Amino acid sequence: MSFLQVPSKIRDAFPILREAIMERYTACGYRVDETFYRFRPPYPFSNSGFRSVFETFRYHIKRLYAYAFPPENFGKWSDLRPNLYDLETASTEGDTPLLDAKISEVLQNAGIDPSGLFWEVPHRFCDGNYIRACYYLLNEKILPFMPGQIGRTCKARKIEYLNYDKGDYQIYEYDTPEDGLLISVAYGHLKQSMLSHHDPKFINTEAAYRPVVGNWKLRYRAELNTYMDAVNSGDEGVYVFDQYVGDGEVACYGNESEIFELMPESLKDKEYYRKWGDLRYRFVSRSERQTLTGVLVTKENFPPLKYKYLD
Numbered sequence: 680m681s682f683l684q685v686p687s688k689i690r691d692a693f694p695i696l697r698e699a700i701m702e703r704y705t706a707c708g709y710r711v712d713e714t715f716y717r718f719r720p721p722y723p724f725s726n727s728g729f730r731s732v733f734e735t736f737r738y739h740i741k742r743l744y745a746y747a748f749p750p751e752n753f754g755k756w757s758d759l760r761p762n763l764y765d766l767e768t769a770s771t772e773g774d775t776p777l778l779d780a781k782i783s784e785v786l787q788n789a790g791i792d793p794s795g796l797f798w799e800v801p802h803r804f805c806d807g808n809y810i811r812a813c814y815y816l817l818n819e820k821i822l823p824f825m826p827g828q829i830g831r832t833c834k835a836r837k838i839e840y841l842n843y844d845k846g847d848y849q850i851y852e853y854d855t856p857e858d859g860l861l862i863s864v865a866y867g868h869l870k871q872s873m874l875s876h877h878d879p880k881f882i883n884t885e886a887a888y889r890p891v892v893g894n895w896k897l898r899y900r901a902e903l904n905t906y907m908d909a910v911n912s913g914d915e916g917v918y919v920f921d922q923y924v925g926d927g928e929v930a931c932y933g934n935e936s937e938i939f940e941l942m943p944e945s946l947k948d949k950e951y952y953r954k955w956g957d958l959r960y961r962f963v964s965r966s967e968r969q970t971l972t973g974v975l976v977t978k979e980n981f982p983p984l985k986y987k988y989l990d
């Protein structure tokens with residue numbers, strides 16, 4: 680039996696739709712603002728009450744649709760969140776024409792009049808299309824959720840000079856789990872310290888509530904940043920930012936990738952930079968930033984959905 684019989688009376692359908700919405704929010708680790716919690720049965724069935732409840736449900740359906748990973752993107756290169764469109768730049772719920780157009784297209788292709796969801800005129804709220812639209816999106820399109828971002832982890836080697844002139848120093852090796860996507864080839868202060876990263880991996884920092892399983896892939900764009908402050912006032916420093924140095928692809932298993940290499944341009948003359956440019960510079964920072972450009976996943980890369988409200 681369907682978790683929601685369509686057609687269905689609005690009074691009967693809304694509590695079930697609300698539970699399905701909350702179930703998906705919980706599954707992807709999001710919190711819902713308190714407004715939605717106040718809309719519990721019995722609903723205020725005045726004209727203004729109708730509009731408020733319908734608009735609130737539509738807001739959350741749209742939000743979940745934007746965050747969910749579309750099933751039609753399985754098996755092909757895709758953005759992490761291809762359905763975001765203009766949601767993140769919207770100042771109000773109604774400022775999402777691109778997202779609204781996409782949802783309308785999806786509903787139209789499913790044989791559902793999108794005017795029922797968006798209260799377009801002429802339109803009767805009780806014609807069943809609002810409930811059909813919510814049910815279809817929740818049951819067919821708002822299913823798995825990819826992580827909102829992919830972080831990275833790597834190892835670090837740090838040299839701390841106790842007395843540079845006498846060659847007195849200590850070496851520290853440690854892991855550097857971080858959410859960022861910046862890996863230093865060289866980072867240090869003249870005669871004080873020098874740090875470099877190695878063995879980088881991409882990681883799913885949201886694995887606790889949005890895990891990925893099995894084999895999948897990532898693509899990224901690499902940019903190099905070089906910042907070198909000169910020691911002498913008459914000497915010039917080096918300041919080059921966002922220098923494109925290549926595109927990469929890396930295999931992943933579960934919630935982390937294999938170790939990947941930095942681009943050849945990023946590693947070029949790395950020993951020179953790690954020696955502070957032959958002591959010409961009081962501070963050196965040379966690092967590569969990776970920006971994700973694509974993800975390749977299949978249905979099998981997501982744990983089985985444990986939704987109660989799913990047909």
